[in-house]
Amino acid sequence: MNRFCILVVDDEPAQLELLSGFLTKQGFETVLAESAEKALAIFRRDAVDLVVTDQKMPDMSGLDLVKAMRAINPEASVIVITAYGTVDTAVAAIKSGAADYLTKPVNLDELLYRVEQVRERHRLLTENRELREALQTHRRIDGVIGEGGRMLEVFSLVRRVASSEATVLIRGESGTGKELIAKAIHYGSPRASGPMIRVNCAALPETLLESELFGHEKGAFTGAFAARKGRFELADGGTLFLDEIGDLPLPLQAKLLRVLQEKEFERLGSSKPVRVNVRILAATHRDLEALLKAGQFREDLYYRLNVVTITLPALRERREDLPLLMDHFLRRFAEKNKKIIRGFTQEAREMLLRYDYPGNVRELENIIERAVVLTRDDVIGRADLPLTTHNVEGEENEQASLPAVVEGVERRMIREALARSGGIQTRAAELLGISERALRYKLDKYGLYEDPNSE
Ligand SMILES: Nc1ncnc2c1ncn2[C@@H]1O[C@H](COP(=O)(O)OP(=O)(O)OP(=O)(O)O)[C@@H](O)[C@H]1O
Ligand SMILES: [Mg+2]
Structure with a gap:
């Protein structure tokens, strides 16, 4: 003893x-x-x-x-x-x-x-x-693929915060799996049997977003024909996932801060306080510190959300997980499309391993889904991939002609912009600093219409 x-x-x-x-x-x-x-x-x-x-x-x-x-x-x-x-x-x-x-x-x-x-x-x-503890150190998180050091760190952090009530800020480039991690936290938490409600703070104009978050009474504004619960109320007893928090308009940031501090708010058009018991998770791909400096994000809200931060690595920073992810998606989409696909040709595999994935896991997922759908063979070949030698890293050589290099760069930048904008062409054109028409012309020219990033 x-x-x-x-x-x-x-x-x-x-x-x-x-x-x-x-x-x-x-x-x-x-x-x-x-x-x-x-x-x-x-x-x-x-x-x-x-x-x-x-x-x-x-x-x-x-x-x-x-x-x-x-x-x-x-x-x-x-x-x-x-x-x-x-x-x-x-x-x-x-x-x-x-x-x-x-x-x-x-x-x-x-x-x-x-x-x-x-x-x-x-x-x-x-x-x-x-x-x-022994069980947990060996346990992966369901549906989240990764076995390299960067992801193992993420898993261990996810497990530690899941059991707590702490507010968690999930950061990482577009397509790195922020939403997936938010779900893993909720379903690994004592609130797992409660609701998990997501709000996309970038998707709605300010007034709609406000009623979406806090709900409204009948007649609170034109078109409010009936009273409606907001997401905060719907998430009572569970988790509220504030996605794209970096895009939350400033006036709503002030209101959100109040709710986080007082756990209390009013529906639009009502003065009756509503109390809720919610755990907050937030995510953003934006550079919050830059927004802070530019006065577009409140410092007090930033600190309130930033209790625990989980930063997801870009896919190109964890290339060791590529083979695992490639096989995972291949199996998944082959099954979904009822196809028997043995694997990748050596050439295709090498291209996939070498590409730098500005759209991260989502981009890889889309590339493979598209390839599985397109292939007439029982292996994925180079022709099934939307990658050219130009956008695959390391293959641009100095012997190449200027137009070929320019095309490679353009393709890569367009792909990246589309990934960032979630496939929305207007936003992608803005990011690229060209007109939407010019973008459409290039998409056409490079055959990028079937771009894997447009969902
Ligand atoms: N580690 C992973 N293992 C398996 N699938 C993953 C992983 N990471 C991301 N995915 C998949 O990639 C896609 C994008 O993930 P998710 O939507 O969570 O990204 P995100 O970071 O929220 O992106 P965005 O900033 O664009 O909203 C999803 O289909 C998700 O299932
Ligand atoms: Mg997301």
Whole structure:
């Protein structure tokens, strides 16, 4: 049996001697304190497994000592010995968090029995914890592929935050799996049986977004024909996922901050406060620090959201996971399309391994889905991929003609812009600094219409 250390606290030297002498004889390690104050000092400093304390002491009662110790370590086990064996003190002892109580004069067999019980409980708790940790270090997260160091770090962080109530900010480029991770956190949390509600803060104009978040009463604005619950209310008891939080308009940032602080808000057109119990997850691909500097994102909201940050690596920063992801998507889409596909030709595999994926996992997923649909063979070949030697990294060589290099660069930039804009051409054209017409012309010219990024 492991060492089990008992701290015995009593202001009466004779009683202290009696109890500790007995426990030592039973094979326990004991430490003595003749005042509550000394006991606290020892408790803070040493690894104590159990405290046996007298209730009536001049500097602090046994019950207050229990409370103080449990404030330091919520798992502290304390047995309180009281001279006044009334039901009240017993109840008070248990309420204050004591593991057990005994009345004076102490029956030593009884004491031993109680101590053994606490020791057994400790053993079980430790065992459980060790078991759980052992399981978790080997457990992947369902549906999230990755086995390189960067993703293992992400998994371990996800597991640690999932069990808490902490607000989590998930960052990473477009298509890196932010939403997937948000789901993993929710479904790995104690709120898993509650709702997971998503709000895309970039998708709606300000007024609509406000009623989407907080709901409205009938007649709150033109078109509000009936009262409606907002996403905050729908997420009650579960998780609210604020996606694209970097795109939340400033006035709504102020309102959101208030809800986060007070857990309370009003529906539009109502003055009745609504209280909700929601856990907040947020995600963005935007550079929040730059938005902060530009005055487009509130600093107080930033700090409120940024309790725990999980940053997802870009796919090109975790190339070690490419083979795993390629096979995963190949299997998935072959099954979905009821095709039997054995794998990739060597050439196709090499191209996929070398490409730099500005649209990250989503882009790879789309490339493979498209290839699975297109291929007439039972392997994916180079011709099934929308990649050319120009957009595959490392293949641009100095011998190539200027137009070929320009085409390669254009293709890559267009693909990247489309990935960033979620396939929305107006936004992609803006990002590229060209007109939408010019973009359409180039899409046509390069045969990018079937671009894997347009969902
Ligand atoms: N590690 C992964 N394993 C398996 N699939 C993944 C992984 N990461 C992302 N995906 C898939 O890639 C696609 C994009 O992921 P997701 O929507 O979570 O990205 P995102 O970071 O939210 O992107 P955006 O910023 O554009 O919204 C999804 O279909 C998702 O299932
Ligand atoms: Mg997303």
